[in-house]
Amino acid sequence: MSDIDQEHRRRGALYGRRKGKPLRAGQAERFDTLLPRLKIDLTTPAPDDLRTLFGAPVDEFRLEIGFGGGEHLLHEAEQNPKTGFIGVEPFLNGMAKALAGIDERKIPNIRLFDNDAALLLDWLPPGCLSRVDLLYPDPWPKKRQFKRRFVSPENLKKIVRALKSGGEFRFASDIESYVEWTLAHVRAQPALQWTAEKADDWRVAWAGWPGTRYEAKAIRETRTPAYLIFRKI
Known part of the structure; x- marks a missing residue:
């Protein structure tokens, strides 16, 4: 087990390394060839200038935490070629879908991390991000599970640290209790x-919002999404 995985376990990670359907041959090959080129290595110090992480100018x-199948991440990267995107997704099947999209569409301005986003937030230099997106995160709906929700006082401090002044934290969810939870926790974060x-x-969804498969499922099941934007002051 790597040092990163040990830290991930010690902290009681909010995301687990889970896999659904077995990876196809092409997906497995991208894990061996493409992911090592795109993956951010936390065993080395973060560069003072994040531009050195990207092969494109x-x-x-921006950071997207838990990108699922990567629909939003890939769309945003193509629409904003001068922005460097860091996508976090510990679930192997979601990472496989993103790798396929990056490879097939030749998207140069994405880097990836396949572990706990809290570790990445600690690694990033302060004030480096213009936006952090947390879209339809695992709601951990049972009361005893609330402590596993990504939105917490500790993680909000990490997000604030990584955001530049005027940067935005965007949150979307169709789970009313998580929306209320997030609003309450952000109200307690003065920054x-x-x-x-x-x-x-x-x-109403944000301008340019491409939608996601999870959002479409929520709407079909008559759950109403909420789209929140918080700005660092």
Whole structure:
């Protein structure tokens, strides 16, 4: 077990290394060939200039925590070629889908991390990110599981540290209790300010939002998504 995996286990990670369907040959090959080129290595110090992590010229940086199948991550990277994207997803099948999309669409401005996002947030230099996205995270719906939700006082401090002044933390969920949980925790974090001024600011998806398969399922099942934006002040 690597030092990163040991730290992941010691901290009681909010995400586990889970795999669903067996990987196909092409997916497994990308894990062996493409992922090592794109994966961020936390065993080395973070560079002062994150541009050195990317093979494409970029001038700002965003982080997506738990990108699922990668629909949003890949869309945003293609729409914003001058932005460097870091995507975090510990689930192997989700990572496999993202690797396939990056490979097939030749997207140069994405780097990946396949472990606990809290470890990556600790590694990043302060004030380096213009945005952090947490979209439809695991809601851990039972009360005894709430402590495993990614939104927590500790992780919000990590997000604030990594965001530059004026940077945004974006959160989307269809689980009402998690939305209320997030609003309550952010209100207790003075460095983050909710930007909503009217109901449509959280009821209507953000401009340019491509949607995700999970969101479509939630809407089919009559759960109403909420879209929250918090700005670092």
